[in-house]
Amino acid sequence: NAGVTQTPKFRVLKTGQSMTLLCAQDMNHEYMYWYRQDPGMGLRLIHYSVGEGTTAKGEVPDGYNVSRLKKQNFLLGLESAAPSQTSVYFCASSYGGGVEVLNEQFFGPGTRLTVL
Amino acid sequence: DQQVKQNSPSLSVQEGRISILNCDYTNSMFDYFLWYKKYPAEGPTFLISISSIKDKNEDGRFTVFLNKSAKHLSLHIVPSQPGDSAVYFCAATLTYNNNDMRFGAGTRLTVKP
Numbered sequence: 355n356a357g358v359t360q361t362p363k364f365r366v367l368k369t370g371q372s373m374t375l376l377c378a379q380d381m382n383h384e385y386m387y388w389y390r391q392d393p394g395m396g397l398r399l400i401h402y403s404v405g406e407g408t409t410a411k412g413e414v415p416d417g418y419n420v421s422r423l424k425k426q427n428f429l430l431g432l433e434s435a436a437p438s439q440t441s442v443y444f445c446a447s448s449y450g451g452g453v454e455v456l457n458e459q460f461f462g463p464g465t466r467l468t469v470l
Numbered sequence: 471d472q473q474v475k476q477n478s479p480s481l482s483v484q485e486g487r488i489s490i491l492n493c494d495y496t497n498s499m500f501d502y503f504l505w506y507k508k509y510p511a512e513g514p515t516f517l518i519s520i521s522s523i524k525d526k527n528e529d530g531r532f533t534v535f536l537n538k539s540a541k542h543l544s545l546h547i548v549p550s551q552p553g554d555s556a557v558y559f560c561a562a563t564l565t566y567n568n569n570d571m572r573f574g575a576g577t578r579l580t581v582k583p
Contacts, residue, residue: 358513385569396474396559396573397514404569412570444513458504459571461513 356380358462360445366468367435375430375465377445385448386428387412387459388420390441397444403428404450435469442466473497474562476574484582489547491577493560496541500562500572505534505545508557508576517558518545521565550581 361376377386384405389397399412403422417439419431428447432439446459475494483489493503501522506514520527520534520543527534533546547554560574 387569389573394479394575396472396476396575398573399570402569410569413572446513458516458519461506461515463511463513 358445358447358460360443360462360465362465363463364466366470367432368470369436371435372431372433373435373467374432375443375445375467377428377430377447377462378426379428379445379447379460380426381447381449381460382425383447383460384425384450385459386422387446387448388418388428388430389444389446390414390439391444391464392441400430400443435467437469440467440469472572472575473500474560474572474574476558476560476577478577479575480578480580482580482582483550485552486549489545489550489554489579489581491545491547491558491560491579493543493545493574494541495543495562495572497562497572498541499564502563502565503534503536503543504561504563504571505532506559506561506573508559514559547579550579552581552583555579555581 358379387402388400398414401420406425409420421429443465445462448459504519505517507517508514536543557576559576563571
């Protein structure tokens with residue numbers, strides 16, 4: 355039972371390059387999330403998904419796209435990377451929303467992305 | 471617009487003493503609050519939570535207090551242990567719509583032996 359895994363762990367991009375971050379969970383969770391963490395800012399929600407085939411914008415969605423073709427995977431894409439997207443990216447999953455005890459989100463170990 | 475604020479970036483306490491981490495929020499609609507703990511090179515892990523219908527929730531050495539009128543919550547760790555050294559994030563959300571959880575910037579706790 356691996357929980358939430360993220361690929362890759364580290365990546366360096368040049369401005370304008372594209373890449374996809376992969377998140378996988380083996381807990382059969384419906385909800386999945388992508389966050390970015392910047393110094394002094396805490397975690398900010400980029401996009402989320404409430405089920406296979408669905409996606410929605412979070413607090414800071416600009417410059418990112420996502421896809422949830424399979425329930426266990428949630429992909430985050432950067433079409434044209436910018437230095438402002440240098441950050442640590444965390445994926446998370448949860449059983450669902452709407453029931454107090456199930457609000458807990460399980461996080462992956464993070465991907466450190468540097469855009470030069 | 472940071473709706474959840476942790477105004478102390480760091481806190482240092484002696485082993486065995488109490489650690490008190492504070493968090494303030496601005497959105498009165500939030501009705502569910504969580505604390506996450508993060509070690510270096512790992513993702514945050516859930517620690518403890520509290521619903522707005524309560525003012526205290528306890529789990530072993532960890533207690534979270536909620537003061538709704540002041541829009542303030544705190545995490546108490548008693549007694550503090552060196553293994554508690556980590557970054558602690560406060561988070562707030564809505565019970566029936568937890569898609570948009572807002573996090574504070576975190577407080578780095580150091581527990582000295």
